Amino acid sequence: MSRAPVPGLRRLRFDASPCNFPRAAVPMLAPVDRRQLSLLRRDGVTLDTTRTQVFLRGRYGLHEAFRRAGLGPGKRLFVPSYHCPTMADPGLRLGADIVLYPLKDDLTVDVQALQRLLQAEPQSGDCLLLTHFFGIAQPVAIIKELQALCAAHQLRLIEDCSHCLALGLSSLPEGIGSHGDFAVSSPYKFIPVPEMGLLWSKHGGTLDASDTPPATGRQGWRQAATLMRGWAAQPGQAPAWKAPNTKSATSAAPAREWEEDCVGISSHYLPSEEGRYRLPISNFILERTPLKLVTERRRENFQRWLSLCKGLPQLQPLHATLPDACVPYMFPVLLDAPSTHFAVLKDAGLPIWRWDDELASPCDTASRYRLGLLHLPCHQGLSESQWQWMERTLHACLNGAGLSHAGAVA
Numbered sequence: 001m002s003r004a005p006v007p008g009l010r011r012l013r014f015d016a017s018p019c020n021f022p023r024a025a026v027p028m029l030a031p032v033d034r035r036q037l038s039l040l041r042r043d044g045v046t047l048d049t050t051r052t053q054v055f056l057r058g059r060y061g062l063h064e065a066f067r068r069a070g071l072g073p074g075k076r077l078f079v080p081s082y083h084c085p086t087m088a089d090p091g092l093r094l095g096a097d098i099v100l101y102p103l104k105d106d107l108t109v110d111v112q113a114l115q116r117l118l119q120a121e122p123q124s125g126d127c128l129l130l131t132h133f134f135g136i137a138q139p140v141a142i143i144k145e146l147q148a149l150c151a152a153h154q155l156r157l158i159e160d161c162s163h164c165l166a167l168g169l170s171s172l173p174e175g176i177g178s179h180g181d182f183a184v185s186s187p188y189k190f191i192p193v194p195e196m197g198l199l200w201s202k203h204g205g206t207l208d209a210s211d212t213p214p215a216t217g218r219q220g221w222r223q224a225a226t227l228m229r230g231w232a233a234q235p236g237q238a239p240a241w242k243a244p245n246t247k248s249a250t251s252a253a254p255a256r257e258w259e260e261d262c263v264g265i266s267s268h269y270l271p272s273e274e275g276r277y278r279l280p281i282s283n284f285i286l287e288r289t290p291l292k293l294v295t296e297r298r299r300e301n302f303q304r305w306l307s308l309c310k311g312l313p314q315l316q317p318l319h320a321t322l323p324d325a326c327v328p329y330m331f332p333v334l335l336d337a338p339s340t341h342f343a344v345l346k347d348a349g350l351p352i353w354r355w356d357d358e359l360a361s362p363c364d365t366a367s368r369y370r371l372g373l374l375h376l377p378c379h380q381g382l383s384e385s386q387w388q389w390m391e392r393t394l395h396a397c398l399n400g401a402g403l404s405h406a407g408a409v410a
């Protein structure tokens with residue numbers, strides 16, 4: 001069924017399927033650690049479900065947050081110009097107008113530019129989505145300015161903590177998730193639960209009052225199957241070393257890149273999955289995952305990427321240091337020449353995500369980062385052999401030095 005284009009919105013698309021890149025040889029997200037899942041052990045977090053609502057993914061939590069904030073036709077959702085489609089999808093689903101606001105190079109909000117957008121067409125009852133990218137909190141001074149803007153323009157502030165280890169009001173690092181009218185997180189990005197998105201409100205009140213009960217059913221089977229697949233995959237194992245064939249990547253069919261009308265939600269948003277869910281398997285894992293260990297390992301891994309990049313001038317870390325107390329989601333790094341190197345890295349099986357499908361905006365940061373910013377894993381499940389494999393492969397792809405690289409395994 002064809003849908004009408006959303007006025008003024010274009011999608012920038014990138015399709016790598018003609019290139020037949022192999023699956024990433026190292027998992028992008030933390031795999032389940034079997035040793036942790038004892039029935040007796042409970043050193044993780046128990047969700048306070050009276051003040052936190054549970055969804056299959058953060059995107060459906062955002063949909064509920066926007067709905068509760070009154071978003072709908074005739075209202076605007078202000079979305080960061082650098083984004084993944086699932087950040088705008090819930091607003092499109094509710095029939096709101098999407099307005100993309102500019103970001104600075106470090107992915108903090110360009111408050112002056114946002115202010116100009118708000119003043120150009122003043123209107124009340126809109127929503128502002130504020131994202132803490134990759135786990136790095138937006139600076140407090142910016143949050144204060146945004147809160148003042150929201151008060152002046154009667155905007156509802158929705159805090160997107162999808163890249164933060166925030167598990168509801170009782171588990172908020174650095175106060176992240178306490179600034180907006182509503183906040184949403186995405187625990188499956190940090191903890192090996194098969195599915196989970198969370199929503200809570202700043203005021204901490206119960207969100208349940210007028211709701212239909214959470215759904216159960218096939219999710220249990222789906223989650224069990226995901227877990228089994230994870231266990232079977234031997235997630236800590238690195239592939240056997242093989243020098244990457246950099247010529248094969250450059251001679252393969254090119255990816256397809258184009259621009260098209262936005263005709264509504266993307267294929268990543270499934271209306272059938274909206275609403276609250278009971279997720280017993282995810283809760284079981286959450287209750288057995290020690291956050292201290294997750295935090296320490298991720299911080300160490302982020303630092304390891306920083307030192308690794310010193311020997312790879314083609315990769316510029318987006319952040320040169322890791323703020324205290326930050327639990328990083330991924331390691332964001334700028335690739336100097338994405339048109340030359342992206343295919344080579346993907347073809348070698350390196351674990352890389354990128355937001356190359358994006359709604360078009362005039363923001364310079366968004367246009368550069370769409371193809372240039374790579375998201376590399378720094379999760380707690382990375383093993384030493386996987387690190388060595390990634391290090392050696394990166395050197396081989398970018399410096400042509402993989403075969404004799406110091407510290408590499410033969």
Ligand SMILES: Cc1ncc(COP(=O)(O)O)c(C=O)c1O
Nearest residue numbers: 057058059084086087162186197
């Ligand atoms: C910044 C950000 N916000 C929201 C979402 C949506 O989260 P989820 O994947 O849990 O739906 C994502 C998805 O990756 C994201 O990166």
